[in-house]
Structure formats: C-alpha cells, structure tokens
Amino acid sequence: MREVAALAGVSLKTVSRVVNRESGVSADVVTRVERAVAQLDYRHNLAASNLRRGHGKTAMVGALLQDISNSFSSSLLRSLEDAARDRDVVIVAASLDEEPERERALVEGLVRRRVDGLLLMPATERHDYLADDLRSGLPIVFVDRRPNGVDTDSVTIDNARGSRLAVYHLVAHGHRRIAFLGDLPTIQTARNRLEGFEAAMRARHIPLDPSRVITSLRSPEDAEAAVSRLLASDEPPTAIFAARNSLAVGAIRALHRLGKAGQIALVGFDDFPLADIVDPPLTVIRQNVGAIGAEVAQRLFARIDGDTSPPRHVVLAPELVERGSGEIRP
Amino acid sequence: MREVAALAGVSLKTVSRVVNRESGVSADVVTRVERAVAQLDYRHNLAASNLRRGHGKTAMVGALLQDISNSFSSSLLRSLEDAARDRDVVIVAASLDEEPERERALVEGLVRRRVDGLLLMPATERHDYLADDLRSGLPIVFVDRRPNGVDTDSVTIDNARGSRLAVYHLVAHGHRRIAFLGDLPTIQTARNRLEGFEAAMRARHIPLDPSRVITSLRSPEDAEAAVSRLLASDEPPTAIFAARNSLAVGAIRALHRLGKAGQIALVGFDDFPLADIVDPPLTVIRQNVGAIGAEVAQRLFARIDGDTSPPRHVVLAPELVERGSGEIRP
DNA sequence: TCCCCGTTTGACAACGATGTCACGATCACG
C-alpha cells in the first residue's frame, strides 16, 4: 500500500479510501491510484484491515462436521454455504471423524482465527470446554447432537422417534425377529437410536434378543460382516433395522451377496441420494437435511447479527419413507 | 495481551513468549502468565500474529469446487483435508455451481484473505485473470479441468478416453443405437466427453444420429425427461451412455419408471458410492477420486513448500468397471 | 478584497502481535 501511495503520489490514507470505495476522492486521484494498484499487483489485506477496524468480523464461519465426504455432512455444509453466500461469508470446513481431540484442536484453531461463528456436529461427549468462548460471545450452533454441559442453540432430530417408526412399521408387517445394526454407543445419536429401538420393542412386547443387537459398527464393511453372521445363525432375523445409512449400505451388500435381497426386510436410518433405485428400493427413516441445514444457518447468522435471545433447541421429526425393502413380510 | 501482561506483572513480549512456548522463560513467570491468560479468557490472535511475522503463511488453503454436496467434489475436499490435517492447515471451501462470476469473486476473497494456496475446479472458460496472482507466487492447482490462458499445475482425467471405453464396450456387446446424455458443452469436461463419444462412434463406423445426442442436461430430472423422450421415439436406443453420474441416476429412474430396467444397457461416467447396489448394478467409467485428490494435495503442498519446478499436468486414465447394466445386450 | 465554508487530502496513532537488541542479574573460572 505504501508503494502504491508513492507511485500514485498520494498518501496512504488516500489509497485506503480508494480501495474501500469511500466517497470524497477526486476522480483524477482515483484513476491514478487504481492505475498504481494494477501496476504493482497490489492486493488489499483483509486480515490487516479487520485488525485495524477492530469490530472483529472476519466474514468467516467454521463448520466442523463428522465427515465432509459423507452425504449428510456435505449436504449440511451446502445449506450453510447457501446462506453464507448472500452475506459474503466464507466457510472453513473440517471433518472430525468422531475424534474428540481433533474437535478441540480445530475449535481452538478457528477461535484463534476469529471466525464469526461455529457450526458443530460434535465428536466430544461433554462440551464444557466451550464455555469460555460462548461467554465471550462466539455463536455456536450444534447440529445433529445436543450440547452437554453448556447451553447453546442446537438443531437435532428425534432419533428415538425415528427408531420407533421403524420398529412399529416392521412389526406391523409381521416381523418379530428384528435385528439392530448400530454405530458406537458413545455417539449420542447412535445411543438414542439404540434406546429408541429397545423402547419400541418393549412397547410391542417383543423380547430383546441381545444376539440380534449389534453395535459399534463403523463402516459398511462392518455391517456387511455383521449381517452375514446374523443370517448364519440358528434363528436368523426376518428384518433388519440399520441405524445409519452406511450400515444400511453394508446390509444391502450382504443381502445381495447371500442371495437374500428381497427376502429380508430392511429399514435404514438416514436417506441418501440413490436409496430409491437400489434393489429393492430402500425404505428409510428420513431426516430432512435441507430443513436442518436451513434452520442451522438461520440460527447461526441470527446470532452473528446480534440475536441474544435464550438458546433454542429445535428438534425436528424424522419420517418414514416406504420404498419396498421395509414392506417385505417374513 | 496487554491486560494479561499487566495482570501477570510482565511485559508484552514475555506474554508473547509464553503463548508461543518459546524457551528461556522461567517456570515461575510461565505459570503466572498462564494463570492470567486463563483468568482473562485471553485468545491469541492468529491474524495479528501472521501480520507481524510477515512470512505470510496463514495456514489456510482455498478449495473452490463445483458443488460441495456432490460426491465427487466432497471426496476431493476430503482428500485435500487429509493432507492438510498433518500440517495444521485449514480449508476454506466453496461451491461454484458453474458460475464464472462466483469463481472470480471467491478467488478475490481468498486472495484478500491471503490463503497459502488454491485448489480450483474452474467454472470459467479462460483463466487469464489469475495471471497476476500466479506471478506473485500464489500456488494454484487445477483439478478436473485444465487451465486455459495461464500455465499452472493441473490434475485431470482423460475424458475422451473414458467415453471411448464406454462406446467400445457397448459396441462390443452388440449395440449400435447408442444415446449420449451430456451436460452443458460449455463445460470443458462435458465437451471432452462428447467429443470422445463422437470420435469413438466414428472409429466404429457408426453414423451419429443427432436425435440421440442430448446435451445441456443439468440435473437428474433433466436426464430422466430426456430418457423418457428417447425411449418414446420410433427407433429407441438400445444403450445409453450417461456422461455424468447425476445423469446416470436420472436415466436409471426413467428406466425404472418405464419398466425398462434391465432391458436397455446403461453406462455411467463417474462412479458413486452405491452404484454396485442399484438395479441393475451400474457399469461405469470410474475416475479414481482418491488418486486424483492425493495427487492434487501433494502438488499443492509441494508448491506451498516452495517447489518452483515447471507446472505439471497430470492426466489420469479412467477405467471401465463392469457391473451388469453395461453388459445388457440389445 | 476578505472571510467563511465545503471539499479533498494527509499526518498520526492504533489494532494485536513479535523480531531485534540491549539491559541487568547470575554464574563459573582463574
């Protein structure tokens, strides 16, 4: 900037005025400065500008999601981006992979970078560590999982209800031997889905067979192996409830490999783009990702704009989408 | 920082030393400073730090992709993230949606923010506008599309070859009436795929019927409608080559709706997570996204680390994955 | 002609941090 000023024969402040399109600079000076800017490849430095202005807004928000490459996380990211776009805010995105340490490190990094707000799908169990930042005014919106130990906005779905929908649906189609495939019970949503499953089975007076409740499945491959084992047992299940989309995928693969596709009922949790064209079309518990994302973005930007009303916890209801795989009878 | 210094009874510089874990501070002073930091909720400001240090590294890279929510873009993003993670670099991600204006605006925003490097899947046709930034040393790596008007690293696949693989495969299975579904020909990759299709048809001495070459399809819905029209014609195609994954999805939906699934051959371009379990399993031209992402990340960080060798243009070969849908005979 | 006023421009300090260098204290050694 100093060089631009020298070349244009004006003061630093005048260059600043031109760069910021402030009024009250003569047309002649403006062109001189702009010429100098072009000639020297000068680039305005936003960091320095923000520093001086002091108000702090960096026009960056952080989005810490489970895994950017999965469709749920990336759809949320996209919803946030659509809202951010209108306000010229950019998004710093990262995957947590269910690693608490990574979450803490990334939050710290983003706070040091002075992001204006944070979208968090936490990998940690307790969130007290965020208290200081929240107190100092950093807007944080939780998504998919609720805050624990601090109070801040969240947008989640009713996971237990989703499980209940699935179980009641399968029971209504005549099933009693229903297997459950779930992720690590340390993950809040996975736990809620498991609890919902158990409660629904109780509510329908079906005894829980622990050998048919498989948790800690982390990948489609895990699920595929689990289903193979389940179907090889003495009393194989007639229906499977896969409480996460990647587990449903593994289950489908296993059913295909064993030639049982179309014979065993299957309900997945979380819709995904092609669930309607797999074989058989997959019945799922759908969470409306667009609605979640829009709600999250709206909350976050409202907070950034100074909304200081009490934290709100939005809980959306998932719905059952019948497509075929869940309507197979035993 | 000033307040921390005052509270701890030391100078600014000493606080800086403690915060940066520099050696040569007595244990006593370190604890006093750390206590003060905790008490005042002090947060180190990275922007100011970078400003002063001058070397410029912000430990941020930009990733401008086509659409963060599609699986190709988000997988690339994830590959980049894996590489960035080791170096404590964060990623600013955005979708361009094939809008040139948006690309230019985002690049400018990222340059102003002084990102250390840029991953770009361009929406623009010409890239001269990047010349200044490249000259001033900003590393930019193109992915999926080659730079035009400037010379910088790129990682792409051989799209024409992909189309050729698809056509030869279908012809080998007895097809001659092959329809082509493509995106906007203004998009470089879409154009290359179309050209590859035409060249391959010529090479096999099959006359091109323009009514079976449909371009400018932007969504699964567009593709679905196009396929419906194609199949309603007098001489419907016996095979379809869908030159983008979302178009293949639309084609599958149409075939299902019309009850023709399993009767018309279909080859898609771009693999996607569930292509093996749709009905029938989809034969695709696969680009190895992991390999592309790894290559891109490696190039980008090498440049950031000061590699000034001439720009390299890596072209990876796609491969045909037979799964069933492409092996249906007329 | 003189004065006042609006317009355009510039000098300076400050945003939060750190590299440089110099200072005082402590220590080992002959």
Add this chain to the structure above:
DNA sequence: CGTGATCGTGACATCGTTGTCAAACGGGGA
C-alpha cells in the same frame, strides 16, 4: 575479586490498514 559468558526480561519499532482530526485548497458571498 574481576572478567566474560549465559540467562531472563523488557523497550521499541514494525507488520498493513483505517479512524480521527486538522490542514490546504478553491469558490462564493458580502
């Protein structure tokens, strides 16, 4: 006990920018 080396600490300028305030300028009216 003096000397030089070593260690811990602080003063100051500086990174790139902008808010504040005042100066310089030109023009219009009395």
